[in-house]
Amino acid sequence: MYIDVSNVSISFEENKEQHTILNDVSLQVEKGEFICLLGPSGCGKSTLLNAMAGFLKPSSGEIKIDGQTVEKPSMKYVTIFQNYGLLPWRSVQKNVELGLETKKLGKEEKKKITDHYLEMVGLKEAAKKRPAQLSGGMQQRVAIARALAVEPEILFMDEPFGALDAITRMKLQKDVLKIAHETDKTVVFVTHDIEEAIFLADRIVIMSANPGKVKSIMKVTLPKDRDRTSDDFLLMRDKVYEIFQMKEERNIEYFI
Ligand SMILES: Nc1ncnc2c1ncn2[C@@H]1O[C@H](COP(=O)(O)OP(=O)(O)OP(=O)(O)O)[C@@H](O)[C@H]1O
Numbered sequence: 001m002y003i004d005v006s007n008v009s010i011s012f013e014e015n016k017e018q019h020t021i022l023n024d025v026s027l028q029v030e031k032g033e034f035i036c037l038l039g040p041s042g043c044g045k046s047t048l049l050n051a052m053a054g055f056l057k058p059s060s061g062e063i064k065i066d067g068q069t070v071e072k073p074s075m076k077y078v079t080i081f082q083n084y085g086l087l088p089w090r091s092v093q094k095n096v097e098l099g100l101e102t103k104k105l106g107k108e109e110k111k112k113i114t115d116h117y118l119e120m121v122g123l124k125e126a127a128k129k130r131p132a133q134l135s136g137g138m139q140q141r142v143a144i145a146r147a148l149a150v151e152p153e154i155l156f157m158d159e160p161f162g163a164l165d166a167i168t169r170m171k172l173q174k175d176v177l178k179i180a181h182e183t184d185k186t187v188v189f190v191t192h193d194i195e196e197a198i199f200l201a202d203r204i205v206i207m208s209a210n211p212g213k214v215k216s217i218m219k220v221t222l223p224k225d226r227d228r229t230s231d232d233f234l235l236m237r238d239k240v241y242e243i244f245q246m247k248e249e250r251n252i253e254y255f256i
Contacts, residue, residue, distance in 0.1 A: 001064075002186060003029035003052065003154070008061035010047055021047050023211040024061070031153075034180055034187045036201035038194065038240070044212025045190040046158055052188060053079050053156045065154070075102070077154035078147040082162045084139045086131040092118070092142050093127040099150040117145040120179060137168035144176065148183065155180070157189040161196070170228075173199050181224065194240050198233060199226050206243050216243050 005027040011020045022044045029035050037045045050056040052063055054073040063070040065077070073079075078099070086095050096114045105113070118124045121141040131139050140160060147155060157176075161169045177200055180187050191197050197204045201220050208215040218240065222232055 001028045002031040002033075002066060003027075003188070004062075004064040005048070005052065006062050006064075008048070008051060008058040008063060010044070010051060010056065011059050020211040022051075022058075023213050025212070025214055026061075027205060027214060027217075029186060029188065031186055032184050034177070034200055034202045035189065036197035036204045037188065037190045037207060038197040038204050039192065039207030039212070039215075040209055040244075041192060042212075043207040043209035045192075045207060047212065048207075049079070049156050049158055049188060049190050053077060055079075075150060076152055077156060078150060078152045079156040079158065080140075080143050080147050080160045082159045084131070084136075084143045086139055086142055086146075088131050090130070091127065092123060092129050092131070092134070095131065095142055096146045096149050099146045103150070113149050114145075117148045118142075120148065121145045121175065135168070136164050137172060140164065140172060141175075144179070148179065152185070154186045154188065157187065159190050159192070161191075169196070176200070177224075194237060194244075195228065198222070198236050198240065199228060204240065206240065218243070 005025060008022060008025045009020065010022040011018045025048060037048060039045055047056065051058055052070065054070045087098070090098070093114055096118060097110050100110050100113060115124065118127055121144055123138060123141050123145065126134060126138065131142065134142070143160070161172055164172065173196060189200060198220060204218045204220060205214055206216045206218060207213065220236060222236065227233060
């Protein structure tokens with residue numbers, strides 16, 4: 001098993017009271033899998049992601065990646081956040097290079113890697129621009145290129161498209177899926193958008209709140225190239241709604 005979350009609980013102390021945020025969460029992820037953590041606000045999706053990425057220590061239980069207990073963040077995995085995290089005074093190119101600064105690379109090599117990933121996200125032409133000159137979608141693409149440039153094995157993504165409009169969001173979902181398949185990455189992606197999860201995931205981890213738990217894990221049996229309007233897609237969406245118990249009862253009587 002590549003990522004192994006085993007019986008993880010996380011609690012925080014507030015006003016001398018213990019609050020359990022995650023309760024006995026277990027999850028196994030295979031190498032190369034695309035996993036979506038889906039659930040209502042406050043169910044602990046980000047907390048679980050942060051623990052997997054090594055930013056947060058479980059109060060009990062253990063998280064292992066590739067057989068090693070996660071104790072701190074590692075260069076083998078990167079996290080992409082909703083607010084892009086770009087440095088406004090640096091050009092797009094310099095922002096992407098940022099991730100490479102800890103690696104001892106020559107100027108030419110850095111440029112080659114940066115160009116490659118900017119091309120992958122369709123932003124080669126924008127290399128000299130500053131983040132403020134770009135749309136939100138383009139800024140998120142820069143953040144994705146920066147993450148990819150360090151060539152991590154795992155991408156942790158925390159609602160990366162939350163701030164984007166619906167059309168840009170759909171475009172980026174497509175791109176991320178393509179990149180994940182092409183580069184064979186393992187992706188753990190947090191979202192509260194049911195359709196986003198079905199479009200992206202190999203498996204959806206459905207969580208519930210108070211305290212945060214895994215309610216159900218659903219394998220998405222749709223083909224890799226997904227059509228949001230297909231019957232199978234809509235059927236799957238119905239199933240997830242059902243798990244959330246948000247689906248309307250069908251036993252309404254109609255009088256004509
Ligand atoms: N450092 C902390 N100290 C105390 N409580 C915290 C801390 N971090 C998170 N929480 C609480 O844990 C709960 C879960 O937060 P988390 O951000 O993981 O949820 P989420 O499912 O990602 O929600 P959202 O979709 O709104 O981002 C929330 O009630 C939050 O207030």
